[in-house]
Amino acid sequence: ETGVTQSPTHLIKTRGQQVTLRCSSQSGHNTVSWYQQALGQGPQFIFQYYREEENGRGNFPPRFSGLQFPNYSSELNVNALELDDSALYLCASSRTGGGGELFFGEGSRLTVL
Amino acid sequence: ELKVEQNPLFLSMQEGKNYTIYCNYSTTSDRLYWYRQDPGKSLESLFVLLSNGAVKQEGRLMASLDTKARLSTLHITAAVHDLSATYFCAVDGSNTGKLIFGQGTTLQVKP
Numbered sequence: 001e002t003g004v005t006q007s008p009t010h011l012i013k014t015r016g017q018q019v020t021l022r023c024s025s026q027s028g029h030n031t032v033s034w035y036q037q038a039l040g041q042g043p044q045f046i047f048q049y050y051r052e053e054e055n056g057r058g059n060f061p062p063r064f065s066g067l068q069f070p071n072y073s074s075e076l077n078v079n080a081l082e083l084d085d086s087a088l089y090l091c092a093s094s095r096t097g098g099g100g101e102l103f104f105g106e107g108s109r110l111t112v113l
Numbered sequence: 114e115l116k117v118e119q120n121p122l123f124l125s126m127q128e129g130k131n132y133t134i135y136c137n138y139s140t141t142s143d144r145l146y147w148y149r150q151d152p153g154k155s156l157e158s159l160f161v162l163l164s165n166g167a168v169k170q171e172g173r174l175m176a177s178l179d180t181k182a183r184l185s186t187l188h189i190t191a192a193v194h195d196l197s198a199t200y201f202c203a204v205d206g207s208n209t210g211k212l213i214f215g216q217g218t219t220l221q222v223k224p
Contacts, residue, residue, distance in 0.1 A: 031210060033212075042117075042214030043156070043201075045213065055209070056209060058211070088155075102158070102212065104148075104156040106154070107154075107155045
C-alpha cells in the first residue's frame with residue numbers, strides 16, 4: 001500500500017465521451033504526476049501538478065487536462081475519447097515538486113469502445 | 114530527447130539460475146528507478162539509485178548504476194517463481210519526478 005488512491009478502478013466509455021479520473025496523494029506529498037500505460041508498454045508521462053499548477057507536460061494533446069486541489073488531490077480529464085485512449089492511467093505522488101521517490105496508485109483502467 | 118532501452122524484453126529462466134536485465138539511457142541522469150509490475154496491477158517500487166556507483170540489494174535482486182556508461186543493471190540471483198513479473202527501469206532526466214520508462218522486461222521463472 002502506497003497511500004495513493006485512485007478512482008474509479010475500472011470504467012468503460014464510448015468514443016467521443018469525456019472522462020474524469022481522480023487521485024488522492026500520499027499524506028505529505030504535494031506533487032502529483034499522471035502516466036498512461038497502454039497494454040504491453042511502459043508508462044508514459046502525461047503531466048505533473050505542483051502547488052495547483054501544471055509543472056511539465058509530456059507529448060499528449062490538449063484534450064488531456066488536469067487539476068490539482070488545495071489538498072493536493074488531482075483530477076485527469078480526457079475529452080473526445082478515442083479508441084487509443086484505452087489504457088491504465090497511473091497517478092504518482094511525491095514531495096516538493098518531484099525529484100524524490102514516486103509512489104504509484106493502483107491505477108484506473110479505461111476502456112474506450 | 115531522453116530514451117530508455119531495456120534488454121532483454123522477455124526472459125524465460127529456470128528456478129535457481131542467475132540473470133541480468135540491462136537498462137541503457139541516452140542522456141545524463143543520476144536518478145534511476147526500478148519497478149516491478151504484476152499482470153493487471155500497478156507499479157511496485159524496487160530501487161531508487163541516486164548516484165554513480167550506487168548499488169542496492171533486496172533479497173534476490175540487486176541493482177546498480179553507472180552514470181558514465183548510462184547503464185543500470187538488475188541482477189537476479191537464484192531465481193524463484195515468485196519473481197515472475199514485468200520489470201521496468203525509469204530515468205528522471207530533469208530531477209523533477211517526470212520519469213521516462215523503458216519498455217519493460219517480462220520475466221518468467223519456470224519451476
